[in-house]
Amino acid sequence: MRHQVNEKIESITFGIFSPKQIVAASTAKVVTPELYDREGYPVDGGLMDLRLGVIDPGLRCKTCGQKLKECPGHFGYIELARPVIHIHFVKQILDLLKLTCKSCARVLIPDENLKKYFGILEKVGREEGFEARRKKIKAIVNKYKVKEKCPHCNTAQDKIKLDKPYTVYENEVRLSPIEIRARLEKISNDDLETFGFKSGNFRPEWLIITVMQIPPVTMRPSITLESGERSEDDLTHKLGDIVRINQRLFENINAGAPEVIIEDLWDLLQYHITTFFNNEVPQLPPARHRGGQILKTLATRISSKDGRIRHNLAGKRTDFSARTVISPDPLISLNEVGVPFSMAMVLTVPERVTEWNIEYLKKYIANGSKVYPGANYTLKSDGRRKTITEETKAEILEELEPGFIVERHLIDGDIALFNRQPSLHRMSMMCHRVKVLPGMTFRLNPAVCNPYNADFDGDEMNLHIPQTEEARAEAQVLMLVETQIISPRYGLSVVGCIQDGITGNYLLTKELVLTRNEAVDLLYSSGVDDLSALPNKEKIDGKEVFSVLLPEDFNFVGKDKSGNDVKIVNGQLKSGCMDKANLGQESGLMLRNIYEKYGPTFTSGLLGKISKLGITVLSRRGFSIGLADMDLEEGANEEIKEVIAKAEEEVNQLINSYNQGKLESLPGRTVAETLELRILESLNKARNKSGTIAMKQVRDSAALIMAKCGARGNPLNIAQMTAIVGQQALRGKRIESGYRSRTLPYFKPNDLSPKARGFIKSNFKEGLKPHEFFFGAMTGRDALMDTALRTPKSGYLYRRLSNAMQDLKVEYDGTVRDASRKIVQFLYGEDGLDVSKTENGALDIKKIIQQVLGAK
């Protein structure tokens, strides 16, 4: 559209510039460290030379004539007074020096064997990479090194040593970069091939810098402070140092200064150029600002998470996006997202004017940018942009014709991508339809919380508006919420009813009987307008009400959460109740079957209706919890106490026999370990037992209903509230002594009793004793620590996995291959099935057999 791309980059070649190439590619030679003249205008031949690009508004680049933001910047160069070693090539230079003769510059391998080794080296290089090859050649030469004489010219070789970071000694005599360069120059192209360098584009002497490239100003822009002062980029500072020292070196050489001074300056130049490339060289003190802040030079800019590669290249920023707090709205449909008016008036969708839509687009333009629904900009056919304001409105309306593009406000039904970080899933970014709503937050249906892993305690989410037809089409077809219902991780639904949605349906299908009026009211308010399926009688069973939502030819046999059969025959729920096992997320077996048979759109619609039905049921019936929910029936308390007392007695006996040395150890354990294990075992048994008693004895309360149908809470939570909290485990053991031989000063030393080792006898309703509370806090903190430590670890694992596997794809022939087309699997997953098209990883063959055989 606006930027039609006609060309594609096919490959990128890496290599090293020769000094000649550097000069040829440059637009300016930098000769002075000065940046600006007295008027603040860039100096010719300075580091901010106008030929290197522009960073000031109003000026034009002297090379390409373009203005700020248009000119990409151009490289310059400086000629160094003396050559300098490039810090990143030190290892290569050293290897080349060590492995070649000091006089004839041949590889230190006899000619007769060279061919044989060349083959080996090529193989190593191909299979294990460049660095392995380097190691191999070192090993080969070392074999011949014993003689310490060049096999070609018989010159004795001296020992070459590197004094890190960049000084080379030969027999304790320092080799200057000039000498090194001279030696590297002598190495023949044929020998370089032995080293694995491709001849033609590479010469080893280029690794020594004689002419240095100056990066364009556009990559080191200066900032103008409020005071009008200019603050230069770190790179400019560093380059300033280099140019200054270089000038001084030139002057001193020309003036015939003593060798010592020249050496010193040369070293200084080497230091500055080294830190220009990499300011984190281990053996060098980093270059600093006057304030002591470490300069960020080239290597720092590229590497690490905030570096160019990961921060700017692999991750990019977008326009047409928004972010705000989310809040729930069970009344909008599953694939909608509520967008505040204020956002809808800023985010726009470009729409091309045609004869068919011109009338309604005119209406938007007439509304302007301040009235919703309006439009903010128009784009003429020639690409010129016009802002719609009160003044320009009339004119724009006048000239509007097919071919123009109007950037209109977001309206209901527009396509948007909705995302919540961390985006660990492909379901973390799904396509929703926009619904513009009053308020300041994004609204989303609570049923889609699970794939996003969102809750409403202040979570924020991001919204992106695709701007091209292709993007919208792709988003709609591939990313729409309903297409993502089945997780590719395990082939079950990730979206399902939650909380009230489940509880309501559970109650409805379990026990409610409604009058016809109530039933109609209920269904109508949950979005059902075809009530013909409702049986025509006075009292209507809850199951029948639920069945109205189901399609008429739907059959399903399954189990509910408590193990009872659920049977749906011809769209009628015959037995069982609807709970988490069939409606919930990560299970939702009934939903899975509906998806299979009726497709994504129907499923998401049905899910919305079921969810709404559940909520309406609850609001009609009334549903609340209170402290009384935790009351036990008469006698239950005593029963529980008895169980616990018994367990304690058991433990005491264990401890006694341990103290008397009578306890027999389990195989492979010490006696003390055995004691711990057995105590834990009996205490856990006691807790479970009292839990079951409690579950049986709790009055049929709202909390229990929720736990039963899986909407919220589990039996353990109920048991902890009503009966007993239980043993607190720290790192898999009972709480061990924190003070000398005891857990708290409250206990006697070496007390092994349950109470002294973190067994909490109380329950949450009664409240905890001080020491019990403390033990609870201990495990609580341990859990917090665990989460805090786990997140970065698993994050790193995930990053590594995704980096290693990101380019694996299924080819047209069904094989799985990586980017270099190496085969990783001959058939994906050994059967070529897409997990998200299976039911929990398998195909339901039994059903087919049953259908065929059943139709006798």
Add this chain to the structure above:
Amino acid sequence: MKHDEVLKEYSEKLSPALLQEIAASVPANIAKEKLIKILEEAAGLYSRAKINAGECVGLVGAESIGEPGTQMTLNTFHLAGVAEMNVTTGLPRIIEIFDCQKEIKTPMMEVFLKAPHNTIDKVKKFAAALKETLFGELVSEYSLNIYEQTLTLKINETLMKDYGFTDIKELAKLLKTKSKGFISETKDYLIIFTQKDKGGENLKEMYGLKEKLKVVKIKGIKGVKQVLPVKRGEEYIILTSGTNLKDILQLSEVDATRTYGNDLREVYEVLGIEAARQAIINEVYKVMEAQGLNIDIRHIMLVADIMCASGAVKGITRYGVVSEKASVLARASFETPIKHLINAALEGEVDRLTSVVENVMINQPVPLGTGLPGLVTKMK
């Protein structure tokens, strides 16, 4: 079965596992037409569930394993059962497997025994024989006589008999290779070492001898630090802490088809790459299952395959799988970018831009999914 031919016809259209399932679950006397109908429908179901070309299975797999990683526990404690070995589980174990670390935290083996040997008594005895016993465990007292320059070791009599040595001379024999330069004598339950050539200050050597003798293996299999016979189903097996598959598998009592260790590198060295691949799948799946996480086996298979694709087990680290990538930019975007860029420049590498990140970097469509197909058209 009488319909083998019919089934055979569908071997192209259905996966072997599905065919088997169908063959197993239809009644034997099924009419041919019905079987064909079943097969036809199954084939339809299968082809509909097949994966699309261009699907980025790698990324989906990485997501499927990485996402639940946040839900795993960090704690490495053992199972709740009373008689089990302590095994690393949870996230640390997953990291250990994917890193392909040289030394794992809790190496262990499950040693299955062949039929006549897997009764409780025999297993117990066999287990005791497996355990690596060091000479130091048998010694109850060391005495170093400085004047006479002798080292006297007192052996614990009962322990010695427990370990099945009847004569002290047997023991002394075992020590011979490690005590060169010394003469040993045995007396009752004493072993006395004297230096061959007396003279000079050789105390240090005497002392060194003592330390050397302590770690002489007198019995069992090297590396097996602990043994634990447990019941598995109908039979008894031996759990060991510390692994040595190579030696264990050579024992005739051991059922080599079922015995297995959890050290991936060892499995690779002893049993080869296919075994290592299966071991990775099993180990990862076991951990995921123990954590109650539902992950399809196909994702784990893919990771295992990419780790083993080169013929050796490679970890998912910058030295392993990632270093094998063809693309310079893809490697640079992972870790140590400077190193990769410098080497690429020296070597004159060419990046063909065939994978994902490079294309993201230069704002081009990624060659996956909908970015894969191209359009060829004739220009007028």
